[in-house]
Every structure is written in C-alpha cells, then in structure tokens.
Amino acid sequence: MNTQDIPAYMTRVGEAARAAATRMAAASTSAKNRTLLALARLLRDNVAALDAANALDLNAAAANGLSGPMLDRLKLGAKVIATVAEGCEQLAAMPDPVGEITGVKRRPTGISVGQMRVPLGVFGMIYESRPNVTIEAASLAIKSGNACILRGGSEAIHSNLALWKLVQAALVEAGLPATAVQLVETTDRAAVGQLIAMPAFVDVIIPRGGKGLIERISAEAKVPVIKHLDGNCHTYIDAEVDIAQALVVTDNAKTQKYSPCNATESLLVHVNQATTFLPQIGAIFAAKGVEMRACPRAKAILSDVPGATVVDATEADWSEEYLAPVISVKVVDTLDEAIAHINRYSSHHTDAILTTNHPNAMRFLREVDSASVMVNASTRFADGFEYGLGAEIGISTDKFHARGPVGLEGLTSMKWVVLGQGEIRQ
Amino acid sequence: MNTQDIPAYMTRVGEAARAAATRMAAASTSAKNRTLLALARLLRDNVAALDAANALDLNAAAANGLSGPMLDRLKLGAKVIATVAEGCEQLAAMPDPVGEITGVKRRPTGISVGQMRVPLGVFGMIYESRPNVTIEAASLAIKSGNACILRGGSEAIHSNLALWKLVQAALVEAGLPATAVQLVETTDRAAVGQLIAMPAFVDVIIPRGGKGLIERISAEAKVPVIKHLDGNCHTYIDAEVDIAQALVVTDNAKTQKYSPCNATESLLVHVNQATTFLPQIGAIFAAKGVEMRACPRAKAILSDVPGATVVDATEADWSEEYLAPVISVKVVDTLDEAIAHINRYSSHHTDAILTTNHPNAMRFLREVDSASVMVNASTRFADGFEYGLGAEIGISTDKFHARGPVGLEGLTSMKWVVLGQGEIRQ
Known part of the structure; x- marks a missing residue:
C-alpha cells in the first residue's frame, strides 16, 4: 500500500x-x-x-x-x-x-x-x-x-x-x-x-x-x-506468620528476577516480627547483593547484618519501581498501617500479605486496591500464563474494564x- | 465550603x-x-x-x-x-x-x-x-x-x-x-x-x-x-414470523412512548413479509399519527394505506433518533442485509429481530453489534429495572467496560x- x-x-x-x-x-x-x-x-x-x-x-x-x-x-x-x-x-x-x-x-x-x-x-x-x-x-x-x-x-x-x-x-x-x-x-x-x-x-x-x-x-x-504504567509491588509480613515460609516467598518475590514488573520492590514488616524476620531476610539480601533502603526502625535492625548494604529510605523510595537489586523496607505497627501505606504508594499492580491469620488475610484481600492481591504467595505469580489465561496481551494497572493480566x-x-x-x- | x-x-x-x-x-x-x-x-x-x-x-x-x-x-x-x-x-x-x-x-x-x-x-x-x-x-x-x-x-x-x-x-x-x-x-x-x-x-x-x-x-x-449518545433502535421482521405477534410488538416498540431512547426508530421488513405485514402495521401507525419515512419498495405498499403519512426516506433518516411519532421503514431481501444495515446505521443501543426461525434468531443475537440484542420482544425493555439490575445509573452505548443499562x-x-x-x- x-x-x-x-x-x-x-x-x-x-x-x-x-x-x-x-x-x-x-x-x-x-x-x-x-x-x-x-x-x-x-x-x-x-x-x-x-x-x-x-x-x-x-x-x-x-x-x-x-x-x-x-x-x-x-x-x-x-x-x-x-x-x-x-x-x-x-x-x-x-x-x-x-x-x-x-x-x-x-x-x-x-x-x-x-x-x-x-x-x-x-x-x-x-x-x-x-x-x-x-x-x-x-x-x-x-x-x-x-x-x-x-x-x-x-x-x-x-x-x-x-x-x-x-x-x-x-x-x-x-x-x-x-x-x-x-x-x-x-x-x-x-x-x-x-x-x-x-x-x-x-x-x-x-x-x-x-x-x-x-x-x-x-x-x-x-x-x-x-495501560500498564509501573509495578511497585509490596510484600507485607504480618504479625502472625510462618517465618520460614515468609523468608522463601519474600526472597523469591524480590530476587528470582529483578526486571519483571511483578517483582517486589517494597517490604513491609509488622513490628512484632521485625527483630525476628528482618535479620534473616537481611542476610539473604546481603548475600545476593540487594541494597536495602530502610525506615529508621528497619535500618537499626538491618545495620547489624554482616555485609548488608543499608541506607536511609527517602520519601521517593516508597513509590519507586527499581527493577534492580534494591528494595525499600519499612516497619509498620498495624495491619491498618500496612494497607494504608500500600494504597497510598503502590502502583496498584500486585501486593501480597504473608500471614497465618485468617481475618487479616481477608481484610488485606478486600481492602488493598490493586489489580492482583495475594495471600501467602510470591508477587512474581502475577502473570497471564500463571493465572491460566493462556496468554496475555498486557497487564492493566487501570480499574476500568480490565485489571491485571x-x-x-x-x-x-x-x-x-x-x-x-x-x-x-x- | x-x-x-x-x-x-x-x-x-x-x-x-x-x-x-x-x-x-x-x-x-x-x-x-x-x-x-x-x-x-x-x-x-x-x-x-x-x-x-x-x-x-x-x-x-x-x-x-x-x-x-x-x-x-x-x-x-x-x-x-x-x-x-x-x-x-x-x-x-x-x-x-x-x-x-x-x-x-x-x-x-x-x-x-x-x-x-x-x-x-x-x-x-x-x-x-x-x-x-x-x-x-x-x-x-x-x-x-x-x-x-x-x-x-x-x-x-x-x-x-x-x-x-x-x-x-x-x-x-x-x-x-x-x-x-x-x-x-x-x-x-x-x-x-x-x-x-x-x-x-x-x-x-x-x-x-x-x-x-x-x-x-x-x-x-x-x-x-x-456515555450514552443516542438510541436509534431497530425492529426487524424476519421472513418467517408470527404476524399477529409482530404487529403487537412493533406497535409497542414504536408507540408505547415516543421519547425514550429504547423506542424503535427504524423498521426493517423482510421482502417475503412486506405485502402482508406492512399494510397492517401501516394502518396501526396511520391511526396513531405516526409518520413513515420509507424506502421505495416500502413506500409503494404503505401509500395504499388509508390515512397514512408516507414520505421518501433520505439517507439521513436511517441514522436518525426521532424521539417522536416518526419511523423509518425499509424492505430488505435477506437477514444478511438486515444485519449489515443495523450494524451500519444503528447507534448500537438496542435492536430486535421478530422471527420464528431459530438459526436466524441465533445469528441475529450473535452478529448484531449492539448493547442489547433481542428476539421476539419490544426494544422498550432495554432498561435497568426491566433487566433486574434494581436501578440504572445510565445506559452505555460504548463497548468498553460496560454495555447497555x-x-x-x-x-x-x-x-x-x-x-x-x-x-x-x-
């Protein structure tokens, strides 16, 4: 023509x-x-x-x-x-x-x-x-x-x-x-x-x-x-959690691959688990060379991890899609604070809670306003093939018509x- | 404030x-x-x-x-x-x-x-x-x-x-x-x-x-x-049809109320039914003062109806939403022609086929690209309450997200x- x-x-x-x-x-x-x-x-x-x-x-x-x-x-x-x-x-x-x-x-x-x-x-x-x-x-x-x-x-x-x-x-x-x-x-x-x-x-x-x-x-x-703008995905470690499982899932969500839009970019940890969970995930991240940008409470704990790169998170870090070996880390006092933080800073792509508490899982599922909301699974699963769609033409971060894959x-x-x-x- | x-x-x-x-x-x-x-x-x-x-x-x-x-x-x-x-x-x-x-x-x-x-x-x-x-x-x-x-x-x-x-x-x-x-x-x-x-x-x-x-x-x-732009709704009388029923439904679709967006504005009649159906519906419309804007074949038949107001349809008539006692009328040779005419001129709001032929009903349902597609019912039913939605915030003539009521x-x-x-x- x-x-x-x-x-x-x-x-x-x-x-x-x-x-x-x-x-x-x-x-x-x-x-x-x-x-x-x-x-x-x-x-x-x-x-x-x-x-x-x-x-x-x-x-x-x-x-x-x-x-x-x-x-x-x-x-x-x-x-x-x-x-x-x-x-x-x-x-x-x-x-x-x-x-x-x-x-x-x-x-x-x-x-x-x-x-x-x-x-x-x-x-x-x-x-x-x-x-x-x-x-x-x-x-x-x-x-x-x-x-x-x-x-x-x-x-x-x-x-x-x-x-x-x-x-x-x-x-x-x-x-x-x-x-x-x-x-x-x-x-x-x-x-x-x-x-x-x-x-x-x-x-x-x-x-x-x-x-x-x-x-x-x-x-x-x-x-x-x-349209699919960006993927600032969160993994939230709840107050009641299977720590061994949470370590495996969080590691996978962040480090299995750094470039996909469904990789976790921000880790929220309930204060009750902070001193138990953060040193262990910090050691895993340190071993893989993942830089941690942390809130003051998380930084105080993570700084003791041998070999860890820990810096102060700025306000901009909470919104950042790194697509790189970098993660922001924040300690929260309540589930409400975690949900509010995610609804404010997430790109509404994919966010996960790791918990053994059923009411908390259901509240997170209902109240987090993202295209994919997960319980006890790696954010890396947000994908048309993994969801059984056969193929995906794209991932929508809009609310109108179609959300997610x-x-x-x-x-x-x-x-x-x-x-x-x-x-x-x- | x-x-x-x-x-x-x-x-x-x-x-x-x-x-x-x-x-x-x-x-x-x-x-x-x-x-x-x-x-x-x-x-x-x-x-x-x-x-x-x-x-x-x-x-x-x-x-x-x-x-x-x-x-x-x-x-x-x-x-x-x-x-x-x-x-x-x-x-x-x-x-x-x-x-x-x-x-x-x-x-x-x-x-x-x-x-x-x-x-x-x-x-x-x-x-x-x-x-x-x-x-x-x-x-x-x-x-x-x-x-x-x-x-x-x-x-x-x-x-x-x-x-x-x-x-x-x-x-x-x-x-x-x-x-x-x-x-x-x-x-x-x-x-x-x-x-x-x-x-x-x-x-x-x-x-x-x-x-x-x-x-x-x-x-x-x-x-x-x-958004809801306009309602240029069609009723199509198929080659095989219950004439008595078709007269009642067509009359209702056009004259039960002239102002709603789901009122029929255009009547298509299969050529096999034209000489039977048109004089009878023409008499009903004439009695109610409904002006008919007709294609040449329809006009030739309708002009014999006592008291009928029949004028030549212009190209613009096929797209018109009258919201008034006016209807455009066209004789078509095939179901294909009816579907093609509707897909070209309809506002994609609501279109109906009146037929006793099952394959034709199913083809019309599938191939007419409108928000509501009906078989053997008055287009006036296109409404959130009638559909059981409880209430409607509007009627969409778009395809994206939500169609119809x-x-x-x-x-x-x-x-x-x-x-x-x-x-x-x-």
Whole structure:
C-alpha cells in the first residue's frame, strides 16, 4: 500500500480493520483455531526465511550501535519461533471466549435476560523492539474474534513484515480475511498519532513499552487505552506468620528476577516480627547483593547484618519501581498501617500479605486496591500464563474494564441478550 | 465550603471523595443497607421541606420562562419522593455486589486464582434538571461502595442541596463518611471542567443529558466516560414470523412512548413479509399519527394505506433518533442485509429481530453489534429495572467496560485474588 500520505494510509488501514472485525466476530471457532494451527506450522516451516529477515534488522541495529540487551530483545531465532508457535497451539486448544452466554434469568414480564461475550472490535497495539509480540498480539486477536492493527518498533520492521506475511497466509488458508491482522508498514511516527485518534475504526489501544511512551499515548489517545504504567509491588509480613515460609516467598518475590514488573520492590514488616524476620531476610539480601533502603526502625535492625548494604529510605523510595537489586523496607505497627501505606504508594499492580491469620488475610484481600492481591504467595505469580489465561496481551494497572493480566476475556465485553415470546412493555 | 476559587474547591472535593472511597470500599453490607433505609425514611419524613426547596427552583424557573416539560422534570412532590424512597429500599434489599469472588481455580503451581468484585472508587455524575437523579446516583454509589461527586443542573440547585443534606444525614447515621456523596455546591460551569479532568480523584465520569453535552464531556474528559449518545433502535421482521405477534410488538416498540431512547426508530421488513405485514402495521401507525419515512419498495405498499403519512426516506433518516411519532421503514431481501444495515446505521443501543426461525434468531443475537440484542420482544425493555439490575445509573452505548443499562455491577470491576500456601515462582 502507498504509505506516503499517512492520514490517507491509516484511514484505509482503519476501514479495512473495521470491515474485517465484523467478519471475525462472526467467525466460527473452528476457522479461528485452524488459523492458529496453520500459523504455528508456517512459523516452524519458515525459520530460515524469518531468520534472514531478522538478520536485516539485527545488522542495522548493530550498525546503529544498539546495546546488547536491545539486540537480545530484537533476535528471533529457532527457539523464540518455537515458543510463539507453541503459544498459537495453546490458544487453539483453549475454549472460545466469544458467544458465551451467562446469567440468563427469567424476568416477571416473561422475557429472559442474560449477557453474551463478544469481541471489542478492533484493537491497536503499539510496542517496541521484540518481534515475537507481533505473533502474540495477532494470535490473541484471532482467537478473541477481534481485528487488530499492529505497530511494532521501527528497528524490527523486517522481522515484523516477515511474521505478518505468515499471519495473513494462515488467515487466508482458513477462509478468514487477511486484513483481520494488519501491520503498519511505515516506520513514520505520524502513523502512531493517527492510530490512537481514529475512534471510528479503533476501539481500544494497547501500548507496551516504557512508561514515557505509555503516558504520552494515554494523554493523546481519543479511544480507551489498556495501560500498564509501573509495578511497585509490596510484600507485607504480618504479625502472625510462618517465618520460614515468609523468608522463601519474600526472597523469591524480590530476587528470582529483578526486571519483571511483578517483582517486589517494597517490604513491609509488622513490628512484632521485625527483630525476628528482618535479620534473616537481611542476610539473604546481603548475600545476593540487594541494597536495602530502610525506615529508621528497619535500618537499626538491618545495620547489624554482616555485609548488608543499608541506607536511609527517602520519601521517593516508597513509590519507586527499581527493577534492580534494591528494595525499600519499612516497619509498620498495624495491619491498618500496612494497607494504608500500600494504597497510598503502590502502583496498584500486585501486593501480597504473608500471614497465618485468617481475618487479616481477608481484610488485606478486600481492602488493598490493586489489580492482583495475594495471600501467602510470591508477587512474581502475577502473570497471564500463571493465572491460566493462556496468554496475555498486557497487564492493566487501570480499574476500568480490565485489571491485571489481560487475556482473551479482556479483549471482549458483554452485550445484553433478551429472549422473548412476543412480550411488550406495559 | 468556599466555592470562589473553583480549582481549589474542586481539589478539596476530590481529595475528600478519594478518602471516603477507601472507607466505602471497606464498608459492611449492613452499614450500606442501613444508610439506604435511613435515607428512604428521611425522604418520606421531609416531603414538606423538600417541596419548599423545590418551590424556590420552580419559581425561579418559571420566572426565567422555562417550558412546561422542563418544569415537569424539575418538580419533586410527594409522588416523585415516594418513588425514589422506594428505590432506596429496593437497593437495600439487593445482594451486595462488592466482595463477590468468582472463578477460583487451582493452578498447577498450587496457587488458587480467582477474581473479586470491587468498587471503581469515585465516580463523577453530571446531569440536568431532574433532582431525583441526585438520590438515584447517591443510592447506587452507597450500595456499590463507591464515593461520588454529583453535579446537577443549576436550575435544580436548591432541590439538590436539600436532598443531599438528607443523604449526608443518612450516611452519618449509619457510621459512614458524609463525604461519600458530595454535591458540587456552585453552579459555576468551570466546576464541570475541573470535575472531568481530575484523574487523581475521579475514576469515571457518567454524564446524563443531551447529546451535545455528552459529546463535549467525552472529548474533554481526562478519565473514562460511561456515555450514552443516542438510541436509534431497530425492529426487524424476519421472513418467517408470527404476524399477529409482530404487529403487537412493533406497535409497542414504536408507540408505547415516543421519547425514550429504547423506542424503535427504524423498521426493517423482510421482502417475503412486506405485502402482508406492512399494510397492517401501516394502518396501526396511520391511526396513531405516526409518520413513515420509507424506502421505495416500502413506500409503494404503505401509500395504499388509508390515512397514512408516507414520505421518501433520505439517507439521513436511517441514522436518525426521532424521539417522536416518526419511523423509518425499509424492505430488505435477506437477514444478511438486515444485519449489515443495523450494524451500519444503528447507534448500537438496542435492536430486535421478530422471527420464528431459530438459526436466524441465533445469528441475529450473535452478529448484531449492539448493547442489547433481542428476539421476539419490544426494544422498550432495554432498561435497568426491566433487566433486574434494581436501578440504572445510565445506559452505555460504548463497548468498553460496560454495555447497555449500567447498574451496580457497572460501578464495579474485578481484581485478581491469589490464595497460596507459600508457593514461589520457579
């Protein structure tokens, strides 16, 4: 397509997506699953061609001096392709969310009223360098009966174009419209501005990337945005707790991996457990080189731990998402103080209580206003795969529509269905 | 409160709402129900005082030359007060939506994952002259565990202030924060601009009023809007149909009341039924003075009906919400054409098929992309009370979050809950 005139180009893309969405909403479960299985096969059969396209991006990126981690994210290769192909097959095996009818109840007037799950329509996905997101987003769109418009990072354009060709081939093979999944074929940034401001063609925008990108898109979008800003996750050690278990879970929540958004960034400890728990977790953190930014009471205890790096926490530390071997630590006097602190400083992503006290567990579950609230588990579990969603298109830190990991259901909504026998309103 | 400095005033209102929302989210079902029952009692006990406040508004409105229907909407009186008091009692009798836990499933890792229904937080409600909306919105906020900020029409300010005092008294009597329901005490329009642009304090805006107001608010809001633009509802007479029943239902859908948004504005008739159905429904419409704006084929048939007013439909007619004794009429050749016409011209509010053919009914249900889709029932049923929601805060024509009548559940969302026994991520 001619991509010179961006507004005209994006309008054509939008119109095609809207038309395809109608066909995808009515598509049979069988056709959608056949598409996913064909896509898995095509991915495996075309590893060499995909690697060749990927090499163009990798060489350009290396020539432009991109860093090692950036090149890592950009790389496809047999292993990444096998993983996304398997993901397509897993989605094919999942129940179709579309058409589910729930809660049908007979009303006094005689009509039966319930709700039917239907696709949202068209979603726009804006993401950065990782080309496997192209397949993840396309496969979720296909299974959920939506059309999508994908705008990947410009540094991955050759890889994305090659992957997209396979998606289109799979759609056509199964008798579905190739335009159900479209890739923005230009790296011109003006296309993003258009994509987020076409309410006639796009129902929701899902950005994935740095906080700056997501804030900018949210501020400028003319359609709803499913957004994930940051993950300042808390683990709270209650007054009554299994200390041995709490040590294992807290260690896992912080140190199993530092970069994910569901890693714990702040540790709250009830004063009754502070002198028991803090020296032991402090020793674990010290051994792994985790810096502790502590309140005065926590610092007094942690400073005695051999080899520990303990500094004074500033006010800013309570809100910080470190994504690094750093954790803020605070001693609290009550469960109420812990809940109030979390509701004030958390990014509302994931927060956990470790406790043996049932009423406290239930109060924490109910009163902590976060997308995922956990009892006696590592915050690292907050993830679409771990929750059984099959795949996730993103994690929402918003309250509206979908909270937390967003899978197939988050790409749908419920319409009302009324089944009558000729009833009229009196 | 000092309302001179609007930004400072609205910030204080917003901060108080956010603080109250935390307490409302944790409020017991019993406290919320006691508030609603106290409010019903206070409303009934204060009819005279409410009428006196209402008289100030009515007199000012009459002096300003407001029209009869406007004065009607503004009027409280014993009957309106009895109705809203009864509404509070009905809400008290309904199950509490907050805290419902659904879909808890054990995962292979050992954790159990489910979802818990929680309040959205703070909603802002912007409405026009009818003061009973103050009680409807307040009572829905209380039962759903939200805080709300109400901005009623300036012409109803004395009535709204008097009603709000009773809401606050009921909250205090039940031990809940008076600030859970706040009324914007100034009629300065700048307050609306502030209310819709405080994402830190307001989670969602619900406007009720004319299309112009709602479009303006949607364009300018910095938070999600649950909006209802218009209701261009269709009734489609299928090829196989119970004609006697179809006549009764179509008549009801169009003529039972002309002003509601769920009244049918457009009639589609399958060509096989056109010569049978159209003359009969045409006679009913002619007798009631309903003007028919018809496609050429429909016009050829309807023009023979004695006393009928039949004119050529223009392209604009297919999109029109008349709210008047006018209906557009089109003959279609297939179910596909009917569905395509509806998906193109409908406002996605409510559309119905009248049919005896089961596959056609199921295709219509699935493929018509509207908030309410009906089989063999009058579109006039699209209503929160008729659907059993107890009450409705509005009707959404959006796809995101909530579609159609929005009741208690539409004012909540689902957070994830994870129940573990010390599990960690591998």
